[in-house]
Amino acid sequence: MQAVDLVVAGGGPAGILAAGHAAMQGKHVLLVEKMEKPLRKLRISGKGRCNITSTKSVEEFLHKVNPLGDFLLPSFQEFYNKDIVSLINEMGVPTVVERGDRVFPASQKAWDVAEALVKWAKRNGVDIQCHTKVTRIISKDKAIQAVELESKGRRATVSCKAIILATGGASYPATGSTGDGYRLSKQLGHTIVNIRPSVVPLEISEALRHRVQGLALRNVAVAVVDAATNQQLDGEFGELIFTTFGVAGPTILRVSHAAVDAFLADKNVDIQLDLKPALNELKLKNRLQRELENPDVNSVQALLRKLMPAGFIPLFMSVAGIRSQEQISEQLQGKIISTLKKLTLHMSGYRPFTEAIVTAGGVNLAEVDERTMQSKKVEGLYFAGELLDLDAATGGYNMQIAFSTGWLAGSLKS
Numbered sequence: 001m002q003a004v005d006l007v008v009a010g011g012g013p014a015g016i017l018a019a020g021h022a023a024m025q026g027k028h029v030l031l032v033e034k035m036e037k038p039l040r041k042l043r044i045s046g047k048g049r050c051n052i053t054s055t056k057s058v059e060e061f062l063h064k065v066n067p068l069g070d071f072l073l074p075s076f077q078e079f080y081n082k083d084i085v086s087l088i089n090e091m092g093v094p095t096v097v098e099r100g101d102r103v104f105p106a107s108q109k110a111w112d113v114a115e116a117l118v119k120w121a122k123r124n125g126v127d128i129q130c131h132t133k134v135t136r137i138i139s140k141d142k143a144i145q146a147v148e149l150e151s152k153g154r155r156a157t158v159s160c161k162a163i164i165l166a167t168g169g170a171s172y173p174a175t176g177s178t179g180d181g182y183r184l185s186k187q188l189g190h191t192i193v194n195i196r197p198s199v200v201p202l203e204i205s206e207a208l209r210h211r212v213q214g215l216a217l218r219n220v221a222v223a224v225v226d227a228a229t230n231q232q233l234d235g236e237f238g239e240l241i242f243t244t245f246g247v248a249g250p251t252i253l254r255v256s257h258a259a260v261d262a263f264l265a266d267k268n269v270d271i272q273l274d275l276k277p278a279l280n281e282l283k284l285k286n287r288l289q290r291e292l293e294n295p296d297v298n299s300v301q302a303l304l305r306k307l308m309p310a311g312f313i314p315l316f317m318s319v320a321g322i323r324s325q326e327q328i329s330e331q332l333q334g335k336i337i338s339t340l341k342k343l344t345l346h347m348s349g350y351r352p353f354t355e356a357i358v359t360a361g362g363v364n365l366a367e368v369d370e371r372t373m374q375s376k377k378v379e380g381l382y383f384a385g386e387l388l389d390l391d392a393a394t395g396g397y398n399m400q401i402a403f404s405t406g407w408l409a410g411s412l413k414s
Contacts, residue, residue: 003159004028004127006412007147008166009134009181011038013399014385014406015166016117017079021410022164023124030158031126032149033176034133038121039114040175041168045399050110052088053081053403054396055101064392065401066198066257066360071390072404074371079407081400091116102396137163137184137381144380162380164373164409166402169359169386170195181387182362189377191364193389196264197356198257199398201248203349204271208315212242215311221274222251224259226267227346233269234258237277242315247271247345254393257360260350269347275308275340284337292328300326307340319343358398362389373409384409 008019011033019031031038042050054061058076062069085095085103093116094106105112122128132151139145146159167181182192216239223235234255241249252271262269276284291297291306300322304313317324320339326332353359363383367376375381385402392398 001146001157001159002030004030005161006030007032007134007158007160007163008126008410009147009163009184010166010168010176010385010387011035011128011130012166012168012177012385013039013042013117013402014168014387014409015164016121017403017406018164018166018382018384018410019126019128020117020121020124021407022412023121023126025412027412029126030160031121031128032132032134033128033130034180035176036130038118038128038130041172041177042117042399043110043114044172044175045110046104048110049104049108050113051394051396051399052095052103052105052113053084053400055081055097055103061397061400064395064397066391067389068365071365071370072401075373075401075404075408078411079404081396083407084400084403087120088113088116091120100395133180134163134167134184137188139188139378139381142378144378160380162382162412164382164384164406165363165387166384166406166409167387169362170353171197171200171356171359171386173354177359177386185363185383185387188375188381190367190375193361193364194264195359195361196260197350197353197358198260198360198391199253199357199394200256200260200355201243201351202246202252202256202259202271202347203351204246204345205348206315206319206345208318209242209246210244211314212312213244215242215309216240216249217242217273217275217309217312219277220251221277222255223272223274224255224262225270225272225344226262227270228268233262240273245351246348250394253357256350257391257393259347260360263347263350271345271347273343273345275343281337281341284340285333288333288336300324300328300332303328304336307336316343319345357394358391359386360389360391362387365389372411372413373405374414379414382409382412 005027008031136148168177170179224233236251384405
């Protein structure tokens with residue numbers, strides 16, 4: 001029987017950092033990855049550019065994390081944004097900071113980051129075995145003893161003192177994140193908080209949504225609202241994109257966590273758009289009056305073309321309840337203004353894990369020691385990355401969570 005000090009299950013950002021850090025400390029580390037190469041998801045992240053991290057302060061960062069940002073404080077004290085940037089720079093991959101405090105490789109190629117991290121882990125002595133997955137974890141007296149592996153139809157048992165589960169969540173299953181870690185965690189007595197897609201496009205019920213497919217609205221304010229109470233649950237500013245099924249784009253991805261959770265709580269969820277956030281109603285009224293002074297503006301459609309992309313007009317008129325032959329009365333102008341400031345779309349669902357960037361939910365944080373990432377139930381069992389009940393919006397946050405929790409888990413503190 002093969003014997004190692006540590007088995008790391010999963011070759012994503014958390015697993016690679018955990019394995020490399022443990023090997024730096026002289027541990028004999030075996031990293032197993034079920035796909036043909038490590039870091040499959042990182043290689044396609046950020047549209048192939050890889051948003052490595054955010055330069056925001058710890059306080060700002062933790063505010064973006066669900067459900068309990070403070071859980072990450074010990075991880076960030078050990079390894080934070082400057083640490084991962086320095087590490088990647090030392091590997092020969094320069095980085096740049098872009099709009100929104102986002103850090104990318106200067107080459108704009110996620111592949112460069114992935115290859116550098118794999119080489120770093122191997123240089124530290126990590127044994128990486130692909131096309132291999134953990135099928136069972138063997139424990140005795142609540143302590144890790146060994147793991148059973150499967151590789152190309154063959155099974156083997158490896159003796160080890162510790163295992164780090166860094167198998168990812170359930171989003172983008174084509175990259176290998178198929179929920180294996182949840183099953184293994186449950187077998188060892190851990191609770192899994194309900195998993196659901198996050199950073200995911202949303203579906204709307206409006207019948208004319210297909211008429212605006214592919215249309216992008218820029219510089220709009222987006223709010224997720226509980227329709228029953230009119231309470232705003234989340235909000236963002238930026239770009240929104242219409243799809244065949246509903247809405248996507250940066251703003252929607254950032255508010256999707258709140259929208260999905262409210263929808264799963266059986267609330268009627270509205271997506272409200274302020275199409276003219278820089279103008280109040282009085283300024284919009286004055287704008288309409290100026291446009292109406294133009295003799296060419298002699299119909300509702302002509303007026304609306306001055307205010308929005310032509311392709312968006314059918315949906316706007318449908319939501320506002322405006323008929324094409326209506327006279328441009330004071331009442332109609334009021335209807336246009338109120339809809340410009342609060343165009344309401346009705347959420348009817350959300351896209352599946354195959355289209356989600358992140359998984360919300362996971363291993364219950366109450367059962368994990370945040371100072372070490374070790375299980376409170378089984379000695380020698382550690383967790384890192386998306387498998388945990390931690391998620392955040394886009395902007396490098398989820399990647400940094402993986403790097404930091406992986407690094408801390410790789411310390412093998414008890």
